[in-house]
Amino acid sequence: GIQVEQSPPDLILQEGANSTLRCNFSDSVNNLQWFHQNPWGQLINLFYIPSGTKQNGRLSATTVATERYSLLYISSSQTTDSGVYFCAVEHLNSGYALNFGKGTSLLVTP
Amino acid sequence: EPEVTQTPSHQVTQMGQEVILRCVPISNHLYFYWYRQILGQKVEFLVSFYNNEISEKSEIFDDQFSVERPDGSNFTLKIRSTKLEDSAMYFCASSEMFRGQYFGPGTRLTVT
Numbered sequence: 001g002i003q004v005e006q007s008p009p010d011l012i013l014q015e016g017a018n019s020t021l022r023c024n025f026s027d028s029v030n031n032l033q034w035f036h037q038n039p040w041g042q043l044i045n046l047f048y049i050p051s052g053t054k055q056n057g058r059l060s061a062t063t064v065a066t067e068r069y070s071l072l073y074i075s076s077s078q079t080t081d082s083g084v085y086f087c088a089v090e091h092l093n094s095g096y097a098l099n100f101g102k103g104t105s106l107l108v109t110p
Numbered sequence: 111e112p113e114v115t116q117t118p119s120h121q122v123t124q125m126g127q128e129v130i131l132r133c134v135p136i137s138n139h140l141y142f143y144w145y146r147q148i149l150g151q152k153v154e155f156l157v158s159f160y161n162n163e164i165s166e167k168s169e170i171f172d173d174q175f176s177v178e179r180p181d182g183s184n185f186t187l188k189i190r191s192t193k194l195e196d197s198a199m200y201f202c203a204s205s206e207m208f209r210g211q212y213f214g215p216g217t218r219l220t221v222t
Binding site (some may be wrong): 033035040041043045086096097099 | 154
């Protein structure tokens with residue numbers, strides 16, 4: 001199956017700092033999504049981004065499908081950004097299952 | 111904004127018992143999914159469902175699992191005889207084609 005690698009595995013930031021999270025995947029994909037899992041365990045849909053760049057407030061994401069990676073940018077981080085960020089991909093020609101990475105655990109301190 | 115809902119939020123059951131987890135997908139979505147997340151691990155795909163039949167399933171989704179869309183709104187996951195290792199958060203998701211999957215808040219299943 002397709003491999004999804006996220007880096008870094010853990011990240012600690014001070015409030016106000018910026019960060020970049022990376023997702024590498026091993027094969028062509030139909031779909032790529034970024035999720036934020038909050039401390040209550042809910043998976044919040046951040047971006048549906050199989051290619052290109054999108055922005056939503058302080059968050060933006062870029063996927064370069066030809067080079068098999070995606071980046072999630074968090075600017076001016078806040079304590080409420082803490083949680084685990086997951087990248088998930090849908091393998092081309094392999095149905096609709098999302099394959100998740102192991103996530104990046106982010107802690108934003110005051 | 112429309113949301114996927116799941117009930118119950120937490121279910122405790124004894125080993126060997128049957129459980130049914132319920133989901134109400136977003137109303138105009140046609141594709142439905144179940145995923146699970148064992149504590150501290152990544153989210154794993156179980157099954158996808160389209161046009162009243164299973165379209166894809168993982169190795170985890172063995173004969174102990176089944177899914178059903180009993181009416182126009184609900185989507186259920188049944189585990190026939192629960193094991194300790196079935197303890198996990200179970201997420202339901204739904205999607206339109208080419209629009210990304212939206213996840214419910216999850217049901218935390220604890221098997222004792």
